[in-house]
Amino acid sequence: MTLCEKLSKGKFVITAEVAPPRGIDYHKVLSGLKPLKGKVDAFNVTDCQRSMVRMSSLVMSHLLLKEGFEPVLQLTCRDRNRIALQSDLLGAAALGIRNICLMTGDFTTLGDQPDAKPVFDLDSVQLIELASSLNRGCLMNGKEIDARTNFCIGAVFNPFAGPETLQVWKLEKKVKAGARFIQTQPIYDIKLAEEVSELISSTGAYPIIGLLPIKSLKMANFMKKLNPTSVPDSLVEGLERSSDPARYGWEYVVDLAKGIYEFGKGIHFMLVGKVKELANFIDYLRNNGRGNEKN
Amino acid sequence: MVVVRLKPLEDILREVSGYGKVFIFGCQLGSARCKNGGLREAYRVAGFLESKGIKVSGVKSPGGTCILERLTSKDVLREAGRNSDVILSLACGAGTQLIAEHVSIPVLTGVSTLFIGVEREGKHFDEYCIACGECVISETGGICPIARCPKSLVNGPCGGAIAGKCEVDPSIPCIWYKIASRMEEIGEIEKLRKTMPPKDHRSCIYPRELNLEGRS
Numbered sequence: 029m030t031l032c033e034k035l036s037k038g039k040f041v042i043t044a045e046v047a048p049p050r051g052i053d054y055h056k057v058l059s060g061l062k063p064l065k066g067k068v069d070a071f072n073v074t075d076c077q078r079s080m081v082r083m084s085s086l087v088m089s090h091l092l093l094k095e096g097f098e099p100v101l102q103l104t105c106r107d108r109n110r111i112a113l114q115s116d117l118l119g120a121a122a123l124g125i126r127n128i129c130l131m132t133g134d135f136t137t138l139g140d141q142p143d144a145k146p147v148f149d150l151d152s153v154q155l156i157e158l159a160s161s162l163n164r165g166c167l168m169n170g171k172e173i174d175a176r177t178n179f180c181i182g183a184v185f186n187p188f189a190g191p192e193t194l195q196v197w198k199l200e201k202k203v204k205a206g207a208r209f210i211q212t213q214p215i216y217d218i219k220l221a222e223e224v225s226e227l228i229s230s231t232g233a234y235p236i237i238g239l240l241p242i243k244s245l246k247m248a249n250f251m252k253k254l255n256p257t258s259v260p261d262s263l264v265e266g267l268e269r270s271s272d273p274a275r276y277g278w279e280y281v282v283d284l285a286k287g288i289y290e291f292g293k294g295i296h297f298m299l300v301g302k303v304k305e306l307a308n309f310i311d312y313l314r315n316n317g318r319g320n321e322k323n
Numbered sequence: 324m325v326v327v328r329l330k331p332l333e334d335i336l337r338e339v340s341g342y343g344k345v346f347i348f349g350c351q352l353g354s355a356r357c358k359n360g361g362l363r364e365a366y367r368v369a370g371f372l373e374s375k376g377i378k379v380s381g382v383k384s385p386g387g388t389c390i391l392e393r394l395t396s397k398d399v400l401r402e403a404g405r406n407s408d409v410i411l412s413l414a415c416g417a418g419t420q421l422i423a424e425h426v427s428i429p430v431l432t433g434v435s436t437l438f439i440g441v442e443r444e445g446k447h448f449d450e451y452c453i454a455c456g457e458c459v460i461s462e463t464g465g466i467c468p469i470a471r472c473p474k475s476l477v478n479g480p481c482g483g484a485i486a487g488k489c490e491v492d493p494s495i496p497c498i499w500y501k502i503a504s505r506m507e508e509i510g511e512i513e514k515l516r517k518t519m520p521p522k523d524h525r526s527c528i529y530p531r532e533l534n535l536e537g538r539s
Contacts, residue, residue, distance in 0.1 A: 105474075132481050135473055137491060138491070146474070149524070150521050151476050154518075184482060186482030190485070190486070190497075191499060191500050193512070195482075197515060198478060204518070205518065255485055256486060
């Protein structure tokens with residue numbers, strides 16, 4: 029069953045993030061993901077996240093697909109104008125890439141090539157409209173193409189960003205434009221995860237809650253710098269007290285995931301490493317969670 | 324106004340060295356207003372260059388070097404061209420080019436042209452407009468998200484707008500907070516629910532022109 033079919037059937041979905049290599053050797057990335065094959069529903073391939081150059085997300089998505097992993101191609105507005113975005117999306121469709129996750133993208137100056145020209149020809153809402161237009165068989169300018177694409181379109185939402193009213197309206201714009209699933213920034217509070225799930229569901233989209241295990245106090249502080257209200261004090265205190273902060277951070281997120289499994293629709297692991305633990309945890313979740321969700 | 328920044332004096336010295344006599348142009352519009360290229364700064368540069376042994380043949384700062392009529396009215400161009408080997412202009416990029424079009428000696432610039440902006444409290448100058456050619460501020464409470472959001476987002480803030488700050492530079496506020504409170508204040512916040520279409524970039528393909536010929 030594809031991710032898209034799972035969404036249609038209301039299954040609980042589990043996705044994970046994959047960063048393409050900073051180079052050309054992709055074999056290591058693929059072999060590292062093997063334990064997750066058949067467990068993670070789809071792999072979200074990032075598009076030069078944090079504005080650091082990596083292998084093309086389109087190419088990496090294709091390589092994953094070839095190896096039997098289902099990819100979610102991330103595409104941002106940072107580096108491509110509307111011509112390039114349409115061109116890449118048509119290429120993705122031709123390669124059989126079904127899932128796409130569209131976002132504005134981090135700004136250029138935040139990365140390791142701050143002297144690059146920022147593009148931002150479109151914004152996330154307009155990019156989603158563009159993909160929906162391809163799904164209707166038309167380019168952005170209304171010209172018909174030889175076939176309709178069949179993209180399952182996703183977008184992102186940061187519950188910690190403001191102003192709140194405008195963030196929610198932008199979320200609604202994305203769903204209205206054609207986003208079927210919404211992936212969130214990492215959340216560390218079960219109550220908030222539930223509220224955000226409900227908010228996203230109320231717009232008509234499928235909520236996929238972002239989870240990022242915190243490996244150390246240093247990482248917690250980094251996350252706090254990005255989203256000051258996202259990391260609860262209890263988590264920081266736990267990390268401080270723990271003799272093995274990495275394990276503590278992992279178990280914290282695992283507990284959160286179990287909680288979300290009870291009421292939610294999906295989770296997205298934005299993790300690097302911990303592949304075996306994640307595989308074991310998914311087995312546990314599928315076998316011990318809600319009866320109707322066993323695949 | 325057009326805001327400029329005077330180059331470091333040492334850099335200016337390096338640029339004019341080897342040319343002989345230097346005529347210095349300031350501009351009493353933007354360059355003077357932002358205190359980086361008006362008559363006062365032109366004299367300051369002249370004093371510095373002379374202290375380094377450079378001959379300065381004249382200093383002038385017309386009330387608008389980007390306006391041909393003002394450049395030519397008092398014969399300043401001819402005076403500059405006659406006595407000098409090189410012109411150093413502290414006018415914005417536009418004014419400096421207009422000077423260069425009307426003299427036969429080299430023209431160098433002593434400033435970098437920064438932006439179209441406003442002056443606050445006489446000391447702060449902020450970019451408010453990028454002259455994109457398709458104004459949207461009627462829809463956004465008179466505040467421009469194209470010029471004042473680094474990503475030029477027109478459909479609301481990005482996910483990096485944390486605690487009112489811009490992710491690109493946390494020292495500046497996210498402009499969408501200002502737009503939201505302004506729209507709330509004037510009772511038009513609901514307008515922001517509307518999806519704004521992609522920009523037609525033909526409106527900002529340069530060089531652009533405005534032609535009044537034939538207008539009654």
